[in-house]
Structures are given as C-alpha cells and as structure tokens.
Amino acid sequence: MKLTIIGPGLIGGSLAKDLRARGFAKHIIGVDNNSVNAKQAVELGIVDEARPFAEAVKAADVVLVCVPVDVIEKILPSVLDTINSNAVVIDLGSTKSAICKAVEKHPKRKQFVAAHPIAGTENSGPSAAINNLFDNKTCIICEQDLSSKEALSVAQKLFGALKMNLIYMEANEHDIHLAYISHLPHVISFAMVNTVLEAEKDFKSLFNLAGSGFASLTRLAKSSPDMWTPIFRQNSENVINSIDAYISELELFKQLVKKKDSTMLHQMMERSNEVRKVLPADKK
Amino acid sequence: MKLTIIGPGLIGGSLAKDLRARGFAKHIIGVDNNSVNAKQAVELGIVDEARPFAEAVKAADVVLVCVPVDVIEKILPSVLDTINSNAVVIDLGSTKSAICKAVEKHPKRKQFVAAHPIAGTENSGPSAAINNLFDNKTCIICEQDLSSKEALSVAQKLFGALKMNLIYMEANEHDIHLAYISHLPHVISFAMVNTVLEAEKDFKSLFNLAGSGFASLTRLAKSSPDMWTPIFRQNSENVINSIDAYISELELFKQLVKKKDSTMLHQMMERSNEVRKVLPADKK
Numbered sequence: 001m002k003l004t005i006i007g008p009g010l011i012g013g014s015l016a017k018d019l020r021a022r023g024f025a026k027h028i029i030g031v032d033n034n035s036v037n038a039k040q041a042v043e044l045g046i047v048d049e050a051r052p053f054a055e056a057v058k059a060a061d062v063v064l065v066c067v068p069v070d071v072i073e074k075i076l077p078s079v080l081d082t083i084n085s086n087a088v089v090i091d092l093g094s095t096k097s098a099i100c101k102a103v104e105k106h107p108k109r110k111q112f113v114a115a116h117p118i119a120g121t122e123n124s125g126p127s128a129a130i131n132n133l134f135d136n137k138t139c140i141i142c143e144q145d146l147s148s149k150e151a152l153s154v155a156q157k158l159f160g161a162l163k164m165n166l167i168y169m170e171a172n173e174h175d176i177h178l179a180y181i182s183h184l185p186h187v188i189s190f191a192m193v194n195t196v197l198e199a200e201k202d203f204k205s206l207f208n209l210a211g212s213g214f215a216s217l218t219r220l221a222k223s224s225p226d227m228w229t230p231i232f233r234q235n236s237e238n239v240i241n242s243i244d245a246y247i248s249e250l251e252l253f254k255q256l257v258k259k260k261d262s263t264m265l266h267q268m269m270e271r272s273n274e275v276r277k278v279l280p281a282d283k284k
Numbered sequence: 285m286k287l288t289i290i291g292p293g294l295i296g297g298s299l300a301k302d303l304r305a306r307g308f309a310k311h312i313i314g315v316d317n318n319s320v321n322a323k324q325a326v327e328l329g330i331v332d333e334a335r336p337f338a339e340a341v342k343a344a345d346v347v348l349v350c351v352p353v354d355v356i357e358k359i360l361p362s363v364l365d366t367i368n369s370n371a372v373v374i375d376l377g378s379t380k381s382a383i384c385k386a387v388e389k390h391p392k393r394k395q396f397v398a399a400h401p402i403a404g405t406e407n408s409g410p411s412a413a414i415n416n417l418f419d420n421k422t423c424i425i426c427e428q429d430l431s432s433k434e435a436l437s438v439a440q441k442l443f444g445a446l447k448m449n450l451i452y453m454e455a456n457e458h459d460i461h462l463a464y465i466s467h468l469p470h471v472i473s474f475a476m477v478n479t480v481l482e483a484e485k486d487f488k489s490l491f492n493l494a495g496s497g498f499a500s501l502t503r504l505a506k507s508s509p510d511m512w513t514p515i516f517r518q519n520s521e522n523v524i525n526s527i528d529a530y531i532s533e534l535e536l537f538k539q540l541v542k543k544k545d546s547t548m549l550h551q552m553m554e555r556s557n558e559v560r561k562v563l564p565a566d567k568k
C-alpha cells in the first residue's frame with residue numbers, strides 16, 4: 001500500500017511509524033509546506049521521501065490528511081480533485097462538521113472517510129512522533145453513509161492495524177461531545193496557567209512549589225496554538241456552550257465555599273468522585 | 285526516636301513507611317478514631333501498634349498530626365497540652381493560617397512546627413500509603429520564628445530523611461500561594477467532572493471516548509471530600525479570589541472564541557506554553 005501523509009507531525013508521523021512497522025504501508029510519501037519539517041521527517045525515517053502536494057497525492061493508494069483543521073477544510077477539496085479513482089482519503093482532524101461540509105457535494109465524496117483518532121500528546125512536529133500512540137484508543141468515524149463501502153473498508157483496516165476501537169457518529173454529534181471531553185479541557189488548562197501567571201509575579205519559584213496535582217492540570221496548556229486556534233474557531237458554538245456550563249459549575253462551587261456549606265460541598269465532591277467508577281486508573 | 289502518628293492514612297502512613305525504612309523512627313504508634321483504619325494500619329505494618337490519643341501522645345518524642353485540617357485545628361491544643369516537655373509536634377495540613385492561629389498563644393507553642401509537605405495522590409486511607417512519596421518534593425515550614433531551634437532542628441532532620449526540600453514562609457503567604465497552585469486546581473477538576481456529568485447523559489460511554497488529556501484533568505476530582513471540605517472552608521477567602529481570577533480568564537478566552545479572534549487566541553495559548561519552561565517534563 002502506497003501511503004501519502006500530508007503533515008507528518010505528531011499525528012501523521014506517529015501514524016507512519018506504526019503503519020510501516022505493522023506492514024500496512026510499504027512506501028510512505030510526506031507532504032509538508034514547511035521545508036524544515038519535511039526534511040526532518042525524511043531524516044527521522046518517518047517518510048521515505050518528501051514530495052510536492054500534487055505529485056504525492058496522485059501517487060497514493062491512501063492519503064492521510066494530518067494538518068490543522070482549518071488547513072484540512074481548505075485543502076480537502078483539492079486532495080479529492082487530485083487523487084486517482086481508486087484512492088482513499090482520510091482526514092484525522094479534531095473537528096468534523098466544518099470538514100465534512102467542505103466536501104459534502106464533492107463528486108468524489110465517496111472516496112473520503114472523516115475520522116478522528118482520540119490520541120495525542122502535548123508535543124508537535126515530526127520529532128514528536130512516537131510508536132504505539134493509537135493502541136487501544138478510540139477512533140470516531142463520521143458520516144460513514146457518505147463514504148463508499150470500499151473506502152470505509154480501507155479505513156477500517158488502517159485503524160485496525162493501529163489497534164484502535166472504531167465508533168461511528170454524525171459530525172455534529174462528534175463536535176458536541178468533543179467540546180466537552182477535549183476542547184473544554186484544553187481551555188481549562190490554558191486558562192489555569194494564565195491565571196497563575198497573572199496572579200504570581202515569581203512564576204518560576206511558584207512552580208517549584210507545585211505538586212503533581214498542579215502539574216497534571218498544566219500538561220494540556222503546553223499544546224500547540226497553531227493546532228488549537230482553528231479547532232476553537234471551527235467548533236466555537238459548542239466550545240462556548242461548554243465554557244458557559246463550566247463557569248456555572250465554578251460559580252456554584254464558589255458560592256458554597258463562600259457560605260462555608262460543608263454538606264453541599266461534600267456532596268458536590270462525592271459526585272465528582274464518580275469518575276473513579278469509569279476511569280478507575282490513570283489512563284495514559 | 286519514638287513516633288506517634290495521628291491519622292495514619294495516605295500522608296501519615298507514607299511518612300511512617302519512609303521514616304521507618306530510613307532509620308528515623310524505631311517505634312511507631314498510630315492513633316485513629318476510626319477503628320477499622322487503626323486496625324488496618326497495624327495489619328499493613330504501617331504502625332507497630334494503635335493506642336488511644338492521650339497514651340500515644342504522651343509516649344512520643346515526635347507527634348505527627350496528619351488528619352483533615354479542621355481536625356488539626358481542633359485537636360492541636362490538646363496535643364500540645366498532652367506531650368512531654370521534650371517532645372516535638374508537627375502538623376502536615378494543607379492550610380496553615382487557621383492551624384497556626386489555633387495555638388499561637390499556647391504555652392508550648394515553641395514545641396510545635398507548622399509544615400506542609402507538597403506531595404500526595406488522589407487516594408486516601410492506610411491502604412493508600414506508599415514509599416518514597418516525598419522524595420525531592422517541597423515542604424513548606426511556616427512561622428518558624430515561633431518554633432524553638434530544637435523543634436525546628438528535629439523537623440529539619442525528619443524532612444531531610446524524607447529527602448524533601450525545605451522552604452520557609454508566613455502562614456498567610458502560604459495560604460495565598462496554595463490557593464492558586466493546589467486548591468484552585470482541585471476546584472477546577474471537581475467542577476469539570478460535574479460539568480460533563482451534567483451535560484452528558486450517557487456518562488460511561490462518553491468516558492470511553494475520552495483521551496489522556498481528559499483523564500489528566502479528572503485525576504484530582506477523585507480526591508477525598510472529607511479532606512477537601514475543610515481545606516476550602518479554612519482557606520475560603522483565598523480560594524474565592526483564585527476562582528474569581530480564573531473565571532475572568534475563562535470569560536476572556538470565551539469572548540475570543542466568540543469573536544473568532546485567531547490572533548489573540550494564539551497569543552493567549554503562546555503565553556500558557558511558557559509553562560514548558562518551568563515544568564518541562566511530566567512532574568509526578
């Protein structure tokens with residue numbers, strides 16, 4: 001299988017590593033507008049060669065689109081315009097509505113599969129690519145009725161090779177859920193770090209005080225602004241709703257602290273403790 | 285050295301394990317109002333024996349008070365009333381102002397050292413006690429001028445055996461900093477889990493979708509309500525200020541998402557990325 005990866009960074013590079021190691025891909029071509037990244041992806045052995053967009057897309061059996069979601073939305077029609085008639089295109093963006101909408105009327109829509117593998121780290125670029133990133137994680141496929149059986153089957157084999165559990169839903173449903181379980185947590189972490197930066201002049205010495213609890217909440221604040229700015233833009237409505245819901249919970253908590261209402265504070269925390277039942281151990 | 289630990293749970297039990305293993309304590313007595321916990325602490329070999337409060341306190345060279353902060357505030361005067369004239373009492377509570385105030389005029393105030401080792405996990409009880417919990421972590425000593433040199437020296441040796449880095453500050457300063465780096469992060473995590481519980485009916489299946497980013501923000505929401513209710517009560521003013529500052533940051537972020545202001549969103553996230561400089565790797 002000839003694979004072309006547009007954007008061989010954290011996600012694209014990690015896909016390349018596993019798909020090569022597990023025999024899914026024989027030859028991998030990388031496409032990256034940033035020539036430093038393109039060169040690095042070749043040097044690190046993530047891709048066999050770097051080639052320009054049109055050449056690389058034409059040569060592929062499968063094209064994986066692993067760039068920020070605004071770029072996916074923009075280039076996806078051209079990718080479909082350019083592929084050969086048996087090729088399959090899969091995007092791996094963190095939002096799905098805007099991306100699906102960008103190609104909903106494209107004559108080659110059936111050759112496209114909209115996917116979101118829920119895996120990642122706070123790092124980015126080809127040097128951030130790691131093996132086994134996707135093992136036993138969930139991948140969401142959206143609008144599967146608009147993909148051909150053949151294209152879906154290729155995607156299923158690909159995510160099967162990555163040992164991912166596939167689930168299916170509509171794009172708008174995906175974007176609502178992801179606002180709560182991924183986009184909001186990033187907002188929470190970014191805002192927390194900025195709050196502490198604002199409140200504490202001696203930032204560095206403060207962090208020396210911090211325990212593992214604080215550190216666990218700052219990890220997502222290390223995430224790439226290039227990746228996250230377009231996610232927040234594309235999913236703005238759902239993200240705003242989730243932030244509003246979250247602020248209401250904080251206000252409620254604050255009122256209970258103000259009133260020193262031990263009974264209700266205890267109850268609210270007991271409720272949060274339910275997370276133990278569904279996420280019993282540290283999920284990595 | 286004869287050690288008495290009031291509350292041999294996560295903190296008290298972990299202290300016992302390391303202080304015994306490292307030769308600081310020869311004999312350890314546990315005090316726990318909860319007879320199940322007291323029995324478990326003996327069975328697990330955390331303490332050599334469980335004894336009633338007055339007996340255990342009288343017998344000790346060093347008394348470590350490791351109960352929830354409201355209980356520390358309440359029992360600390362009686363602990364000082366009861367100890368022998370050479371003994372040292374150290375509390376390990378997460379707040380310091382109310383605790384220091386409770387004994388500021390006690391005739392044996394000099395025999396007391398107010399400490400806060402910044403280490404822990406989201407678990408509690410004797411079975412949560414682990415080895416090496418404190419290694420290379422920070423311990424804050426408050427109001428050290430009110431402790432005798434001898435008492436301070438014992439505390440320094442004890443925390444030295446635990447391989448902790450000691451820093452010194454006033455109790456009110458401690459409580460302000462800790463509001464931002466520990467109490468606020470807990471509020472954030474509790475409120476996030478409750479937001480998702482509220483928004484998503486099918487809680488369990490939602491969590492199956494969640495990636496490691498979500499999981500990293502839910503860890504603190506597993507913490508004990510018994511421990512955290514009195515922390516929020518005792519440090520209510522600082523906690524409220526930190527929640528207010530945090531809500532302001534969230535509102536700002538929300539407005540930028542609403543306006544789809546990519547430039548400012550990017551700048552806010554770049555600012556948060558500064559946390560990479562001070563917390564470069566995952567701190568455990």
